[in-house]
Amino acid sequence: MVLVLALGDLHxxxxxADLPPKFKSMLVPGxxxxxxxxxxLCIKEVQDYLKTLCPDLHITRGEYDEETRYPETKxxxxxxxxxxxxxxxxxxxxxxxxxxxxxxxxxDVDILVTGxxxxxxxxxxxxxxxxxxxxxxxxxxxxxxxxxPSFVLMDIDGLRVVVYVYxxxxxEVKVDKIDFKKTTTTxxxxx
Amino acid sequence: xxxxxxxxxxxxxxxxxxxxxxxxxxxxxxxxxxNLREALKYSAQMLSxxxxxxxxxxxxxxxxxRAFDELRMLEMFFKDESKxxxxxxxxxxxxxxxxxxxxxxxxxxxxxxxxIKSKEAPVKELLKDLVEMCRGxxxxxxxxxxxxxxAQISRDKLTNIGSDHEGDVDxxxxxxxxxLQNFSEMNxxxxxxxxxxxxxxxxxxxxxxxxxxxxxxxxxxxxxxIERVDLDMYKETVLPRVLEQVVNCKDDLGQYYLMDCxxxxxPDEYHLQTLEALLGACPQLQPTVDIKTVLSRLMDRLSKxxxxxxxxxxxxxxxxxxxxxxxxxxxxxxxxVDMPAVGAITLYVSLLTFTLRVHPDRxxxxxxVLGACVKKLSNxxxxxxxxxxxxxxxxxxxxxxxxxxxxxxLTLSNYPRVMDHLDNGTNKVMAMVIIESxxxxxxxxxxxxxxxxxxxxxxxxxxxxxxxVDELDEEDFKDEQNSVAKLIHMLYNDEPEEMGKIIxxxxxxxxxxxxxxLPFTVPSLVFSALRLVRRLQGQEGDIVGEVVPATPxxxxxxxxxxxxxxxxxxxxxxxxxxxxxxxxxxHDCDLEHVAYEFFTQTFVLYEExxxxxxxxxxxxxxxxxxxxxxxxxxxENRDTLTHKATGYSARLLKKPDQCRAVYTCxxxxxVDDEDGIRDGERVLLCLKRALRIANAxxxxxxxxxxxxxxITLFVEILNKYLYFFEKGNQQITAAAIxxxxxxxxxxMQGDSANPGSDPDVFxxxxxxxxxxxxxxxxIMGGKxxxxxx
Numbered sequence: 001m002v003l004v005l006a007l008g009d010l011h012x013x014x015x016x017a018d019l020p021p022k023f024k025s026m027l028v029p030g031x032x033x034x035x036x037x038x039x040x041l042c043i044k045e046v047q048d049y050l051k052t053l054c055p056d057l058h059i060t061r062g063e064y065d066e067e068t069r070y071p072e073t074k075x076x077x078x079x080x081x082x083x084x085x086x087x088x089x090x091x092x093x094x095x096x097x098x099x100x101x102x103x104x105x106x107x108d109v110d111i112l113v114t115g116x117x118x119x120x121x122x123x124x125x126x127x128x129x130x131x132x133x134x135x136x137x138x139x140x141x142x143x144x145x146x147x148x149p150s151f152v153l154m155d156i157d158g159l160r161v162v163v164y165v166y167x168x169x170x171x172e173v174k175v176d177k178i179d180f181k182k183t184t185t186t187x188x189x190x191x
Numbered sequence: 192x193x194x195x196x197x198x199x200x201x202x203x204x205x206x207x208x209x210x211x212x213x214x215x216x217x218x219x220x221x222x223x224x225x226n227l228r229e230a231l232k233y234s235a236q237m238l239s240x241x242x243x244x245x246x247x248x249x250x251x252x253x254x255x256x257r258a259f260d261e262l263r264m265l266e267m268f269f270k271d272e273s274k275x276x277x278x279x280x281x282x283x284x285x286x287x288x289x290x291x292x293x294x295x296x297x298x299x300x301x302x303x304x305x306x307i308k309s310k311e312a313p314v315k316e317l318l319k320d321l322v323e324m325c326r327g328x329x330x331x332x333x334x335x336x337x338x339x340x341x342a343q344i345s346r347d348k349l350t351n352i353g354s355d356h357e358g359d360v361d362x363x364x365x366x367x368x369x370x371l372q373n374f375s376e377m378n379x380x381x382x383x384x385x386x387x388x389x390x391x392x393x394x395x396x397x398x399x400x401x402x403x404x405x406x407x408x409x410x411x412x413x414x415x416x417i418e419r420v421d422l423d424m425y426k427e428t429v430l431p432r433v434l435e436q437v438v439n440c441k442d443d444l445g446q447y448y449l450m451d452c453x454x455x456x457x458p459d460e461y462h463l464q465t466l467e468a469l470l471g472a473c474p475q476l477q478p479t480v481d482i483k484t485v486l487s488r489l490m491d492r493l494s495k496x497x498x499x500x501x502x503x504x505x506x507x508x509x510x511x512x513x514x515x516x517x518x519x520x521x522x523x524x525x526x527x528v529d530m531p532a533v534g535a536i537t538l539y540v541s542l543l544t545f546t547l548r549v550h551p552d553r554x555x556x557x558x559x560v561l562g563a564c565v566k567k568l569s570n571x572x573x574x575x576x577x578x579x580x581x582x583x584x585x586x587x588x589x590x591x592x593x594x595x596x597x598x599x600x601l602t603l604s605n606y607p608r609v610m611d612h613l614d615n616g617t618n619k620v621m622a623m624v625i626i627e628s629x630x631x632x633x634x635x636x637x638x639x640x641x642x643x644x645x646x647x648x649x650x651x652x653x654x655x656x657x658x659x660v661d662e663l664d665e666e667d668f669k670d671e672q673n674s675v676a677k678l679i680h681m682l683y684n685d686e687p688e689e690m691g692k693i694i695x696x697x698x699x700x701x702x703x704x705x706x707x708x709l710p711f712t713v714p715s716l717v718f719s720a721l722r723l724v725r726r727l728q729g730q731e732g733d734i735v736g737e738v739v740p741a742t743p744x745x746x747x748x749x750x751x752x753x754x755x756x757x758x759x760x761x762x763x764x765x766x767x768x769x770x771x772x773x774x775x776x777x778h779d780c781d782l783e784h785v786a787y788e789f790f791t792q793t794f795v796l797y798e799e800x801x802x803x804x805x806x807x808x809x810x811x812x813x814x815x816x817x818x819x820x821x822x823x824x825x826x827e828n829r830d831t832l833t834h835k836a837t838g839y840s841a842r843l844l845k846k847p848d849q850c851r852a853v854y855t856c857x858x859x860x861x862v863d864d865e866d867g868i869r870d871g872e873r874v875l876l877c878l879k880r881a882l883r884i885a886n887a888x889x890x891x892x893x894x895x896x897x898x899x900x901x902i903t904l905f906v907e908i909l910n911k912y913l914y915f916f917e918k919g920n921q922q923i924t925a926a927a928i929x930x931x932x933x934x935x936x937x938x939m940q941g942d943s944a945n946p947g948s949d950p951d952v953f954x955x956x957x958x959x960x961x962x963x964x965x966x967x968x969x970i971m972g973g974k975x976x977x978x979x980x
Contacts, residue, residue: 011718012677013676013677014676014715015715015718016680017677017678017681018677043673063768063809063812063813064768089813090809090812092812092815092819092855092858093819093820093858093862093863094820096863098914098917105956105957106906106949106953106956108953108956127956127960140718140721140722142772142817143820145725
């Protein structure tokens, strides 16, 4: 069981002062093995904070990030899964599944994690899974109205990944989960 | 009395103790054989050891205790008339025959103790007699111990005076009178000890005196324990007499100790009821007395007392405790002209702490204290003393910590004035403290007035103060400004009109912040304003406010101005992003011209200020991404903007960047909405153009590096072909796709790249995708049928 925290688009301090207190109290150091961050932290202080939660931290560049040297895309292998990470402002039309699927093919990954729209989504298609963890602070977005703060926790176990999404709705943390199984063939699978 | 050395002292003490033991031995023998005469003789000799002048108070005490223990035996003997056959009256006469005064008086006191208990004489007379006779010993140390002995042996009898003597008020008064007189005399002796010579002698004497202080203080303890001494007696007799002694002795050590003693010994309710008298003594004390500590301790006790019950609180108001304390502090500061700044401010800190604890709801009191401090600070040059500065900071922190809610502190009108008296550095530190308090408590500042006051308090952070030459470390400056940026999100009101006012105030202060600050503060302001715009969107018509109705248009005007200021810093990349956000927001409000104007500003910045190729590529992505979503533009406007965007794309420096930007432009001509634009031809034009660029890139790479170029570009373009093919763009045929696939295969074979390389992998997954689509069947399957892999 490997826990991967996926989050992004915090936009601290431009659009938000901090993570919601309820999220902060849930994110405890030592429980998570990897963190993948879609970008737009935006300042180093946020990177330092994430590092305290877990030393294996991967970040891709968002257009507002203070640190301009984060990579545009990143791939990493965790267990049986290949993960791809990209902020997503580079993939146009923004939030379009087919265009994201193209990126997924290009990076050749099972799970693609992108952000930018501040809207949580999890799609499964023949090429794999596309996840958007939304904005961890509920930051303003020109694309999405009424953004609820959200982040994703993936539990990778063998050929199976359970995606937990945590959303702060009206002051309460709601959790949902989605199961994905990886198959070695590309025939359409029951989802 | 100068001592020559610790060794000598030890020797003398040993000699003294030996002397006592020697005589005590014989005294015991006499007691055992009921020989009164002998007992008296040897006890007198024993007590003579106490006549020494050679010992320091510490050592003398040891000697005294030895004698004291022995005298207990003697007292028991005296008590038992059957043993010696002499009446206590006669005994009293008898002991006066002792040769030297000191032994005589010790013996007298011992007999006196027995005499009092026997009730054979009026207590009053006896006590008066004893306390006056002790006057015979004027040597400070010897006198103090003698009188201490008197106090000690009479103590039990005095404290029980109510019950023993049938509640006779006179008797209680007698007891009080006795103690007060003993106290007076002891205080005089004690004060007299102080050596007025400067230097070590003085310090040494001071130390010796502090060793003796509890002997004097004990008298007050006794007064506190006499049962029948009630509030009235305390008020009419005890306190005035004690204070008289304290003030008149004009001795700073004594005054400090005794004031503190009074405060600790007597109950708080007494203090409350005699506040005026007690405080009245304070300005009369010597200037060197640490009056601030005395007053602080008093206020501390009273605070705790106030917390004990709500009835008590009522009393505080009744006696006007706050006013009296406040006035006393003013008087003390006035009278003690040489009091340093730190002293005065510490007094205010204590008073404020008291006020916050006892009258937390009386913000006017708290403000009054701050006002008094401001007045004091105004009459002084700017604070340079770090201790004084620390106290001012403590003064400012107290309301923050008490109320845990900056909003309450903001209503204290004198608060910003106190801050004004801090030096620039400390002012900023305090401003950060305020911001931290807000962030930590998640406080929301929700009215324009309060925001204005808040910005007044933190002005050191948001603009350059007069005469401030800021040699601030870059990291520290960043931290400061990021804090201010975060703070802006805490300024919020649900009510759009009030929120509009808040935005205006923040805008005003942000504009005045200067170029160094704009890159930090402007984004926060912009997004806070756009949030408001979105709320206004949902409302019908304009909100008519008193002065300025809050409309999206007006807000966009403000934003346009401030983003322009930002771009001039120079900070063009950030400004470009903010312009685009405003354009998108204007689009959402259906304001075509405003949106167009923002796009214009964006393009101007792009053309004139964005030179770095990586920055250009990102900017292009943002421009295309935003423009692609715009539905508000009329045909002409849209054409102009898309033409510009495609133009920029084609002119990027690096060929791969060019290629990618150009094929991304294809999306400008195809929107997946019902009413969306679907210009199949122009899409194809873009893709073909991208292909040409990719070809050119290939050739250039061949020539320059002898290897092939980015085949991956072709695969990307292929994917785009597939995208639009699926969406139903008639201009893209299966044949075209087929051709493209073959082209790629050819390029791949000619390439020295190894299998498993990125383009290879990408192509493979693309072909897998095509296969998948073919197998879908239905319309999609039909489309893909003719593509052979």
